[in-house]
Amino acid sequence: MYHTLVILCVVSSLLIGSHESASVEVNKLLKDICDHVQNIQNRTQGLLDTYLSNQGAPFNGSHFSAEQLQLDGLPKASIPYRAWRRMTDEERLLENYQAYSVFQEYFQLVLDDQRDLSPDQTALLHLLDELCHDLAQLLKQLSSAFDALRLPRPLPIKDPLSSLDQQSSPFQRRLRGYLVFREYRLWLLRTHRSFTLLGIQSREAQ
Structure with a gap:
């Protein structure tokens, strides 16, 4: 009986330790994603300014605005707060993964367009290439989050550029x-x- 209790205590201790280790790993991954996204945010405004300054009129004008225009096929970030707050972990991850998978395709298109339209703007092309690398890294982190949270990996997206006018x-x-x-x-x-x-939520669940 004593021997059985010792074994149960050891197994329980190992399970608790394994759970705590997994929780620490999940929290670190989520923080890494937040940090990576923050770094991308900090660079994106400067990249957008560089992009516009290299497009000529009217894009490089101080009063340029296209607030009413939308691009069909792009995932829209806007969502009612209540709907966003009620999303499950899987829904939240899936929408982010699918959105950035689409953006990865669109930014490759933007890079290809700029190589054709502005072949001499090496600084801009380099920044766009870095952006594509950042997106690939973000998608890799999001894939890891599915595994860490024990959620099924998403299916590949359909070609989001198939309907674009060439x-x-x-x-x-x-x-x-x-x-x-x-x-x-x-x-x-x-x-x-x-x-x-x-x-x-991950920290509160510990």
Whole structure:
């Protein structure tokens, strides 16, 4: 009997230690995602300014605005607060993963457009290339979050660019890049809030 109790105590101790270790790992991953998103946010406004300054008129004008325009196919970051707050961990992760998978495709398109439209703007092209790298890293972190939270991995997205007009004018292509940047910045804000909330809930559950 004593021997059995000792074994049970040892097993319980190992299980508790394993759970605590997993919780620490999850919290660290969520914090890493928040930090990565914050770093991307800090660089994105400067990159958007650089992008607009290299597009010519009217994009580089001080009064340029296209607030009423939307780009079909882009995931929209705007969501009612109550709906956002009631999302499950899986829904929150899935929407973020799918959104950035779409943005990854669109920013590759923006980079290809700029290589054609502004081939001499090496600084801009380099910054766009870095942005694509940042997105790939973020998607890798989000994939790890599914595993850490023991959620099923998402299915690959369908090609979000399949319906795009391949005959777009240079103006339309430059405007498209701006609209992609604008919605991307809103998603970064939403993601930071979402993963801050996930981190709080994860700590409270310990």
